[in-house]
Amino acid sequence: MTKATKKPPKSGNELRRRVLDEHAIDSTAALALLDVAAQALDQALAAEAVLTKEGLVVPGSRGPRPHPAAAIARDARMRLLAAMKSLHLEL
Template sequence: MAKRQPRDTLPTHIAQWRDQVRRDYGIEDAPGLILLEQAALALHRAEQARELLAKDGLVTRDRFDQPKPHPAAVIARDAEASFRAALRDLQLDVEPARPVGRPPGV
């Protein structure tokens, strides 16, 4: 029998965000709950990557001592994109609504 991978444990503030979004938007269906969990995990991954970047810096050195982008920068970028995609799939507003038409005074 194969061992199950341990589930990621979300920090309290992200779990509270997930639960608040579930309540605010009435997300109760299985696909919606899965998407919301994916969004929360992506948010957690992005946060972890940003913490690593804050500690190590944006640039690291390869085996030839040449500067290269820190791998955590890619992780942060991908996790943030996954977070936005999950919110879009849940059909939650990602950007504030803008009024239709030209801006006033133009």
């Protein structure tokens, strides 16, 4: 499968398995970073599932406000990107 036809991983475990299959990662620090990336992906996917079900906004005392899951998804994606960048892996 070429890079252009690969589908994004559907879980942190799948991300971890793919990275370990494609790259020689053997240091404890790199494995810890990979675990951070996998956990962040799982959190982002869970938050995005909540947003899909509940919508992007929730009622607030002063009117609609962003759903808290939007910030969780954003922060998790940022952790995922930072961990992948630290591992020098292409996205």
